[in-house]
Every structure is written in C-alpha cells, then in structure tokens.
Amino acid sequence: MSNDIAYPVFRTPDPALALATARRLMEFGRCEHSDVSVYAELPSVAEVRRVAEALPEGWFRGREGRGESGWEFEGVPFDEQPPLVIGVQAAGLPADPAAYEGRLPVEFEQFDLPVGSIEDAFTAAIGPHTGEINWQSLSWPDAPEAGFYGESKHAEVTLLFNTRDREYAEPADDHTVLVHVRSTVHDGVQTREPYAHWLAAQVGLAIIGPGQRI
Template identity: 70%
Template sequence: MSNDVAYPVFRGPDPVLALGVARRLVEFGRREDSRVSCYAELHSVDEVRRGARELPEGWFRGQETAEEVEELVPFEDLPAWLVGVRGPGLPADPAAYEGRLPVDYELLAQPVGGVEDAFTAAIGPSVGEINWTELSWPAAPGAGFPGESTHAEVTLLLNAGTRAYEPADDHTVLVHVRSAVIDGREREEPYAHWLAERAGLTVIGPGQRV
C-alpha cells in the first residue's frame, strides 16, 4: 500500500485567491471523473448555523460528551445528529450544542466546479479544506517521472497551515505526489517541484503527511 506526501506551493490571506491558485493546479491534472470533497471543523453555534444555511447538502456531526465516551453509549442511543445529519436536521436550540463542539462537516465526491465557491465563501473563520481527487499528473520524462494518478491530488487548507488542521491566519495550497522514501529522502519531491512550475508556482515548504 502506498501513501502520498503533499507540498505547499502557495500561502496567502485571501481565500478566493488561494482557491484560484488551487484550481490552476487542478486543471493541469483534471479528468472527466475527477471529484472534490469539502471538510470543516465548526467551533461555534454561529459557525454551525451559517454552514447549515449556506451548505445544507453536507453532513454535520457533533461530538460525544466525555461521559458518553466513558460509558460507551451505543450510537443508537445518541442524539441522531451525532451520527450525522444534513443541515436541516441540526438542532435549533443553542443549548443542544453544549459539549458537542466542534461540529464536523463533510461533503464528499462532488463534481469539480460545483461546490468550491460556496464552501470558500461560507467557511468564515472555521478551519477546513477542499480536496480534489481522481486527478492524473502527466509524465515528466526529462525528470524521470512517468506520471501519477493514484496520488494525484490538490488540497486547499482554509485557515490552516498543515494537514493536521493547525489554525492559521492564512490559506495554503498543497500539491500531492506519491511518497517514496529512499535513504531518508523523498524520491518524488522533484516531481512536486516540476508540477508546481507547470502552474507558475514553486514549492515553499517541506512535504506534509497525515
């Protein structure tokens, strides 16, 4: 089983500009069956309500309380929205969110171009990401790389600098390639540089893994 490594190629305070940069990379490897998924951590009731209003088609899931975790309460006995509901299924009472934050949001495997703008506009101060998959990076014969599809992805981190969702005041674009460590070094790192250059970008930091 192989893994990916993602290299930052852009970082800036404007989410719309960051989205445009990510799209340049996506178009370089886009296929007919390419897909995009969105994720967010919503840390306040206001953020949850904004997400439910502007992104109702996604799935929202609250957290179990410490007591529920300790007592191993089965899923069927938990409030339904902790298992996952669409936006209209979220509780209206602010008290229902006590001990339940952050609320996780996800919208998976959507057609490219259909949800990215709305998600970027709605994210506000929340930490999240847009992840494009099912891409296909072209071959770089001069650099010795035959192309890549299994680990050809682009990620836009919103209000985060790393894939661990460390909060930040700006937004980061990552290009993914296959991870192949030989003698302590990533063999595919030059491929990431080559891909970035094709989109007028440069690698600006070390590779990130999850």
C-alpha cells in the same frame, strides 16, 4: 500499500486568490473521474446555523465525548445515538442550543462531489474557520525530462483554509495550496519530491515548504 506526501506551493491571505490558484493546479491534472470534497470545523452554534443556511446539503457531526471508561456511546446502538453525533444535514440540526453542549466544534463535510459544484460556495461560507477543499482522483502526467512516470492514486490538490498544516494543528491568517504526490523514501530521502517541483512549475508555482504526511 502506499501513502501520499503534500507540498505547499502557494500561500495568501486572500481566499479567492487561493481558490483560483488551487484550481489552476487542479485543472492540470483533472480527468473524467476527478471529484472534490470539503471539510470545516465550526466552533459555535451560531456558525453551525450560518453555514447550514449557506450549504444545506452538507453533513454536520458533533463530537462524541470520551472519559476514563471510553467513548461516550461505546456499545450504544447506532440508531439510539443523538442525530447530531451520527451526522445530520441542515434540516435535521437540533433547534435547542443545549443539544450542542459538549459537541463543539461541529464538523461540516461533503464528499465526492462533481468538480466545480461546491468550491465557490464553500470558500464564501468558511469565514475564519479551519477547513479544506480537496480535489482527488486527478491524473498527473509523465515528466520524461525529469525522469518520472505519471501518478493517479496519489494525485490530489488541497486548499487549506486558516491553517498551514493538514492536521489543523495551528490556526493561521492565510490559506495554503498543496500538491500531492506518492511518498517514496529511499535512504531517508523523498525520491519523488522533484516530481512535485516539476508539477508546481508547470503552472507557474514553486514548492515553498517541506512536505506534509498524515
């Protein structure tokens, strides 16, 4: 089993510029089977409703509580759990604000969509909230002059909104583009980091920070 590591290659407070830059890198590895997924965390009922209006095909899922005895719905049949906890599209969102108590932030997501189908609308809708666009199933080419074979399994590009890390640990006032490669460690050194540098350079970018693993 292998894992990826993602290196930041660009950062800007301009979401449109961040998207354009991420797309330039993504296009370098885009292939027939490439797809895109989006994710955001929405902190209020008003923002859930705003995003639902802008992106009605997305899925919204509220948090499940956890106490000393375990998860809130542990052992409860799936079809008896609240729809918001299971996940609903915009048309199924509760009208009563009380239904969101203890469920915020609500997660928004759409997975495995055609490249180009969601990115602009999502970038316009996310506003100040943390989230990401992730392009996967790319195909990085060989770099014989750098001594590296290509990469498909871990060939991805991520655009982080309003955070600089993949776990959304800290909010930020800017947006970060990441290039993913396979994580290969030898004697404590990421031996494929130079490949990430090479990939970034092919589209006029450069690594600007340490690699991130999750």
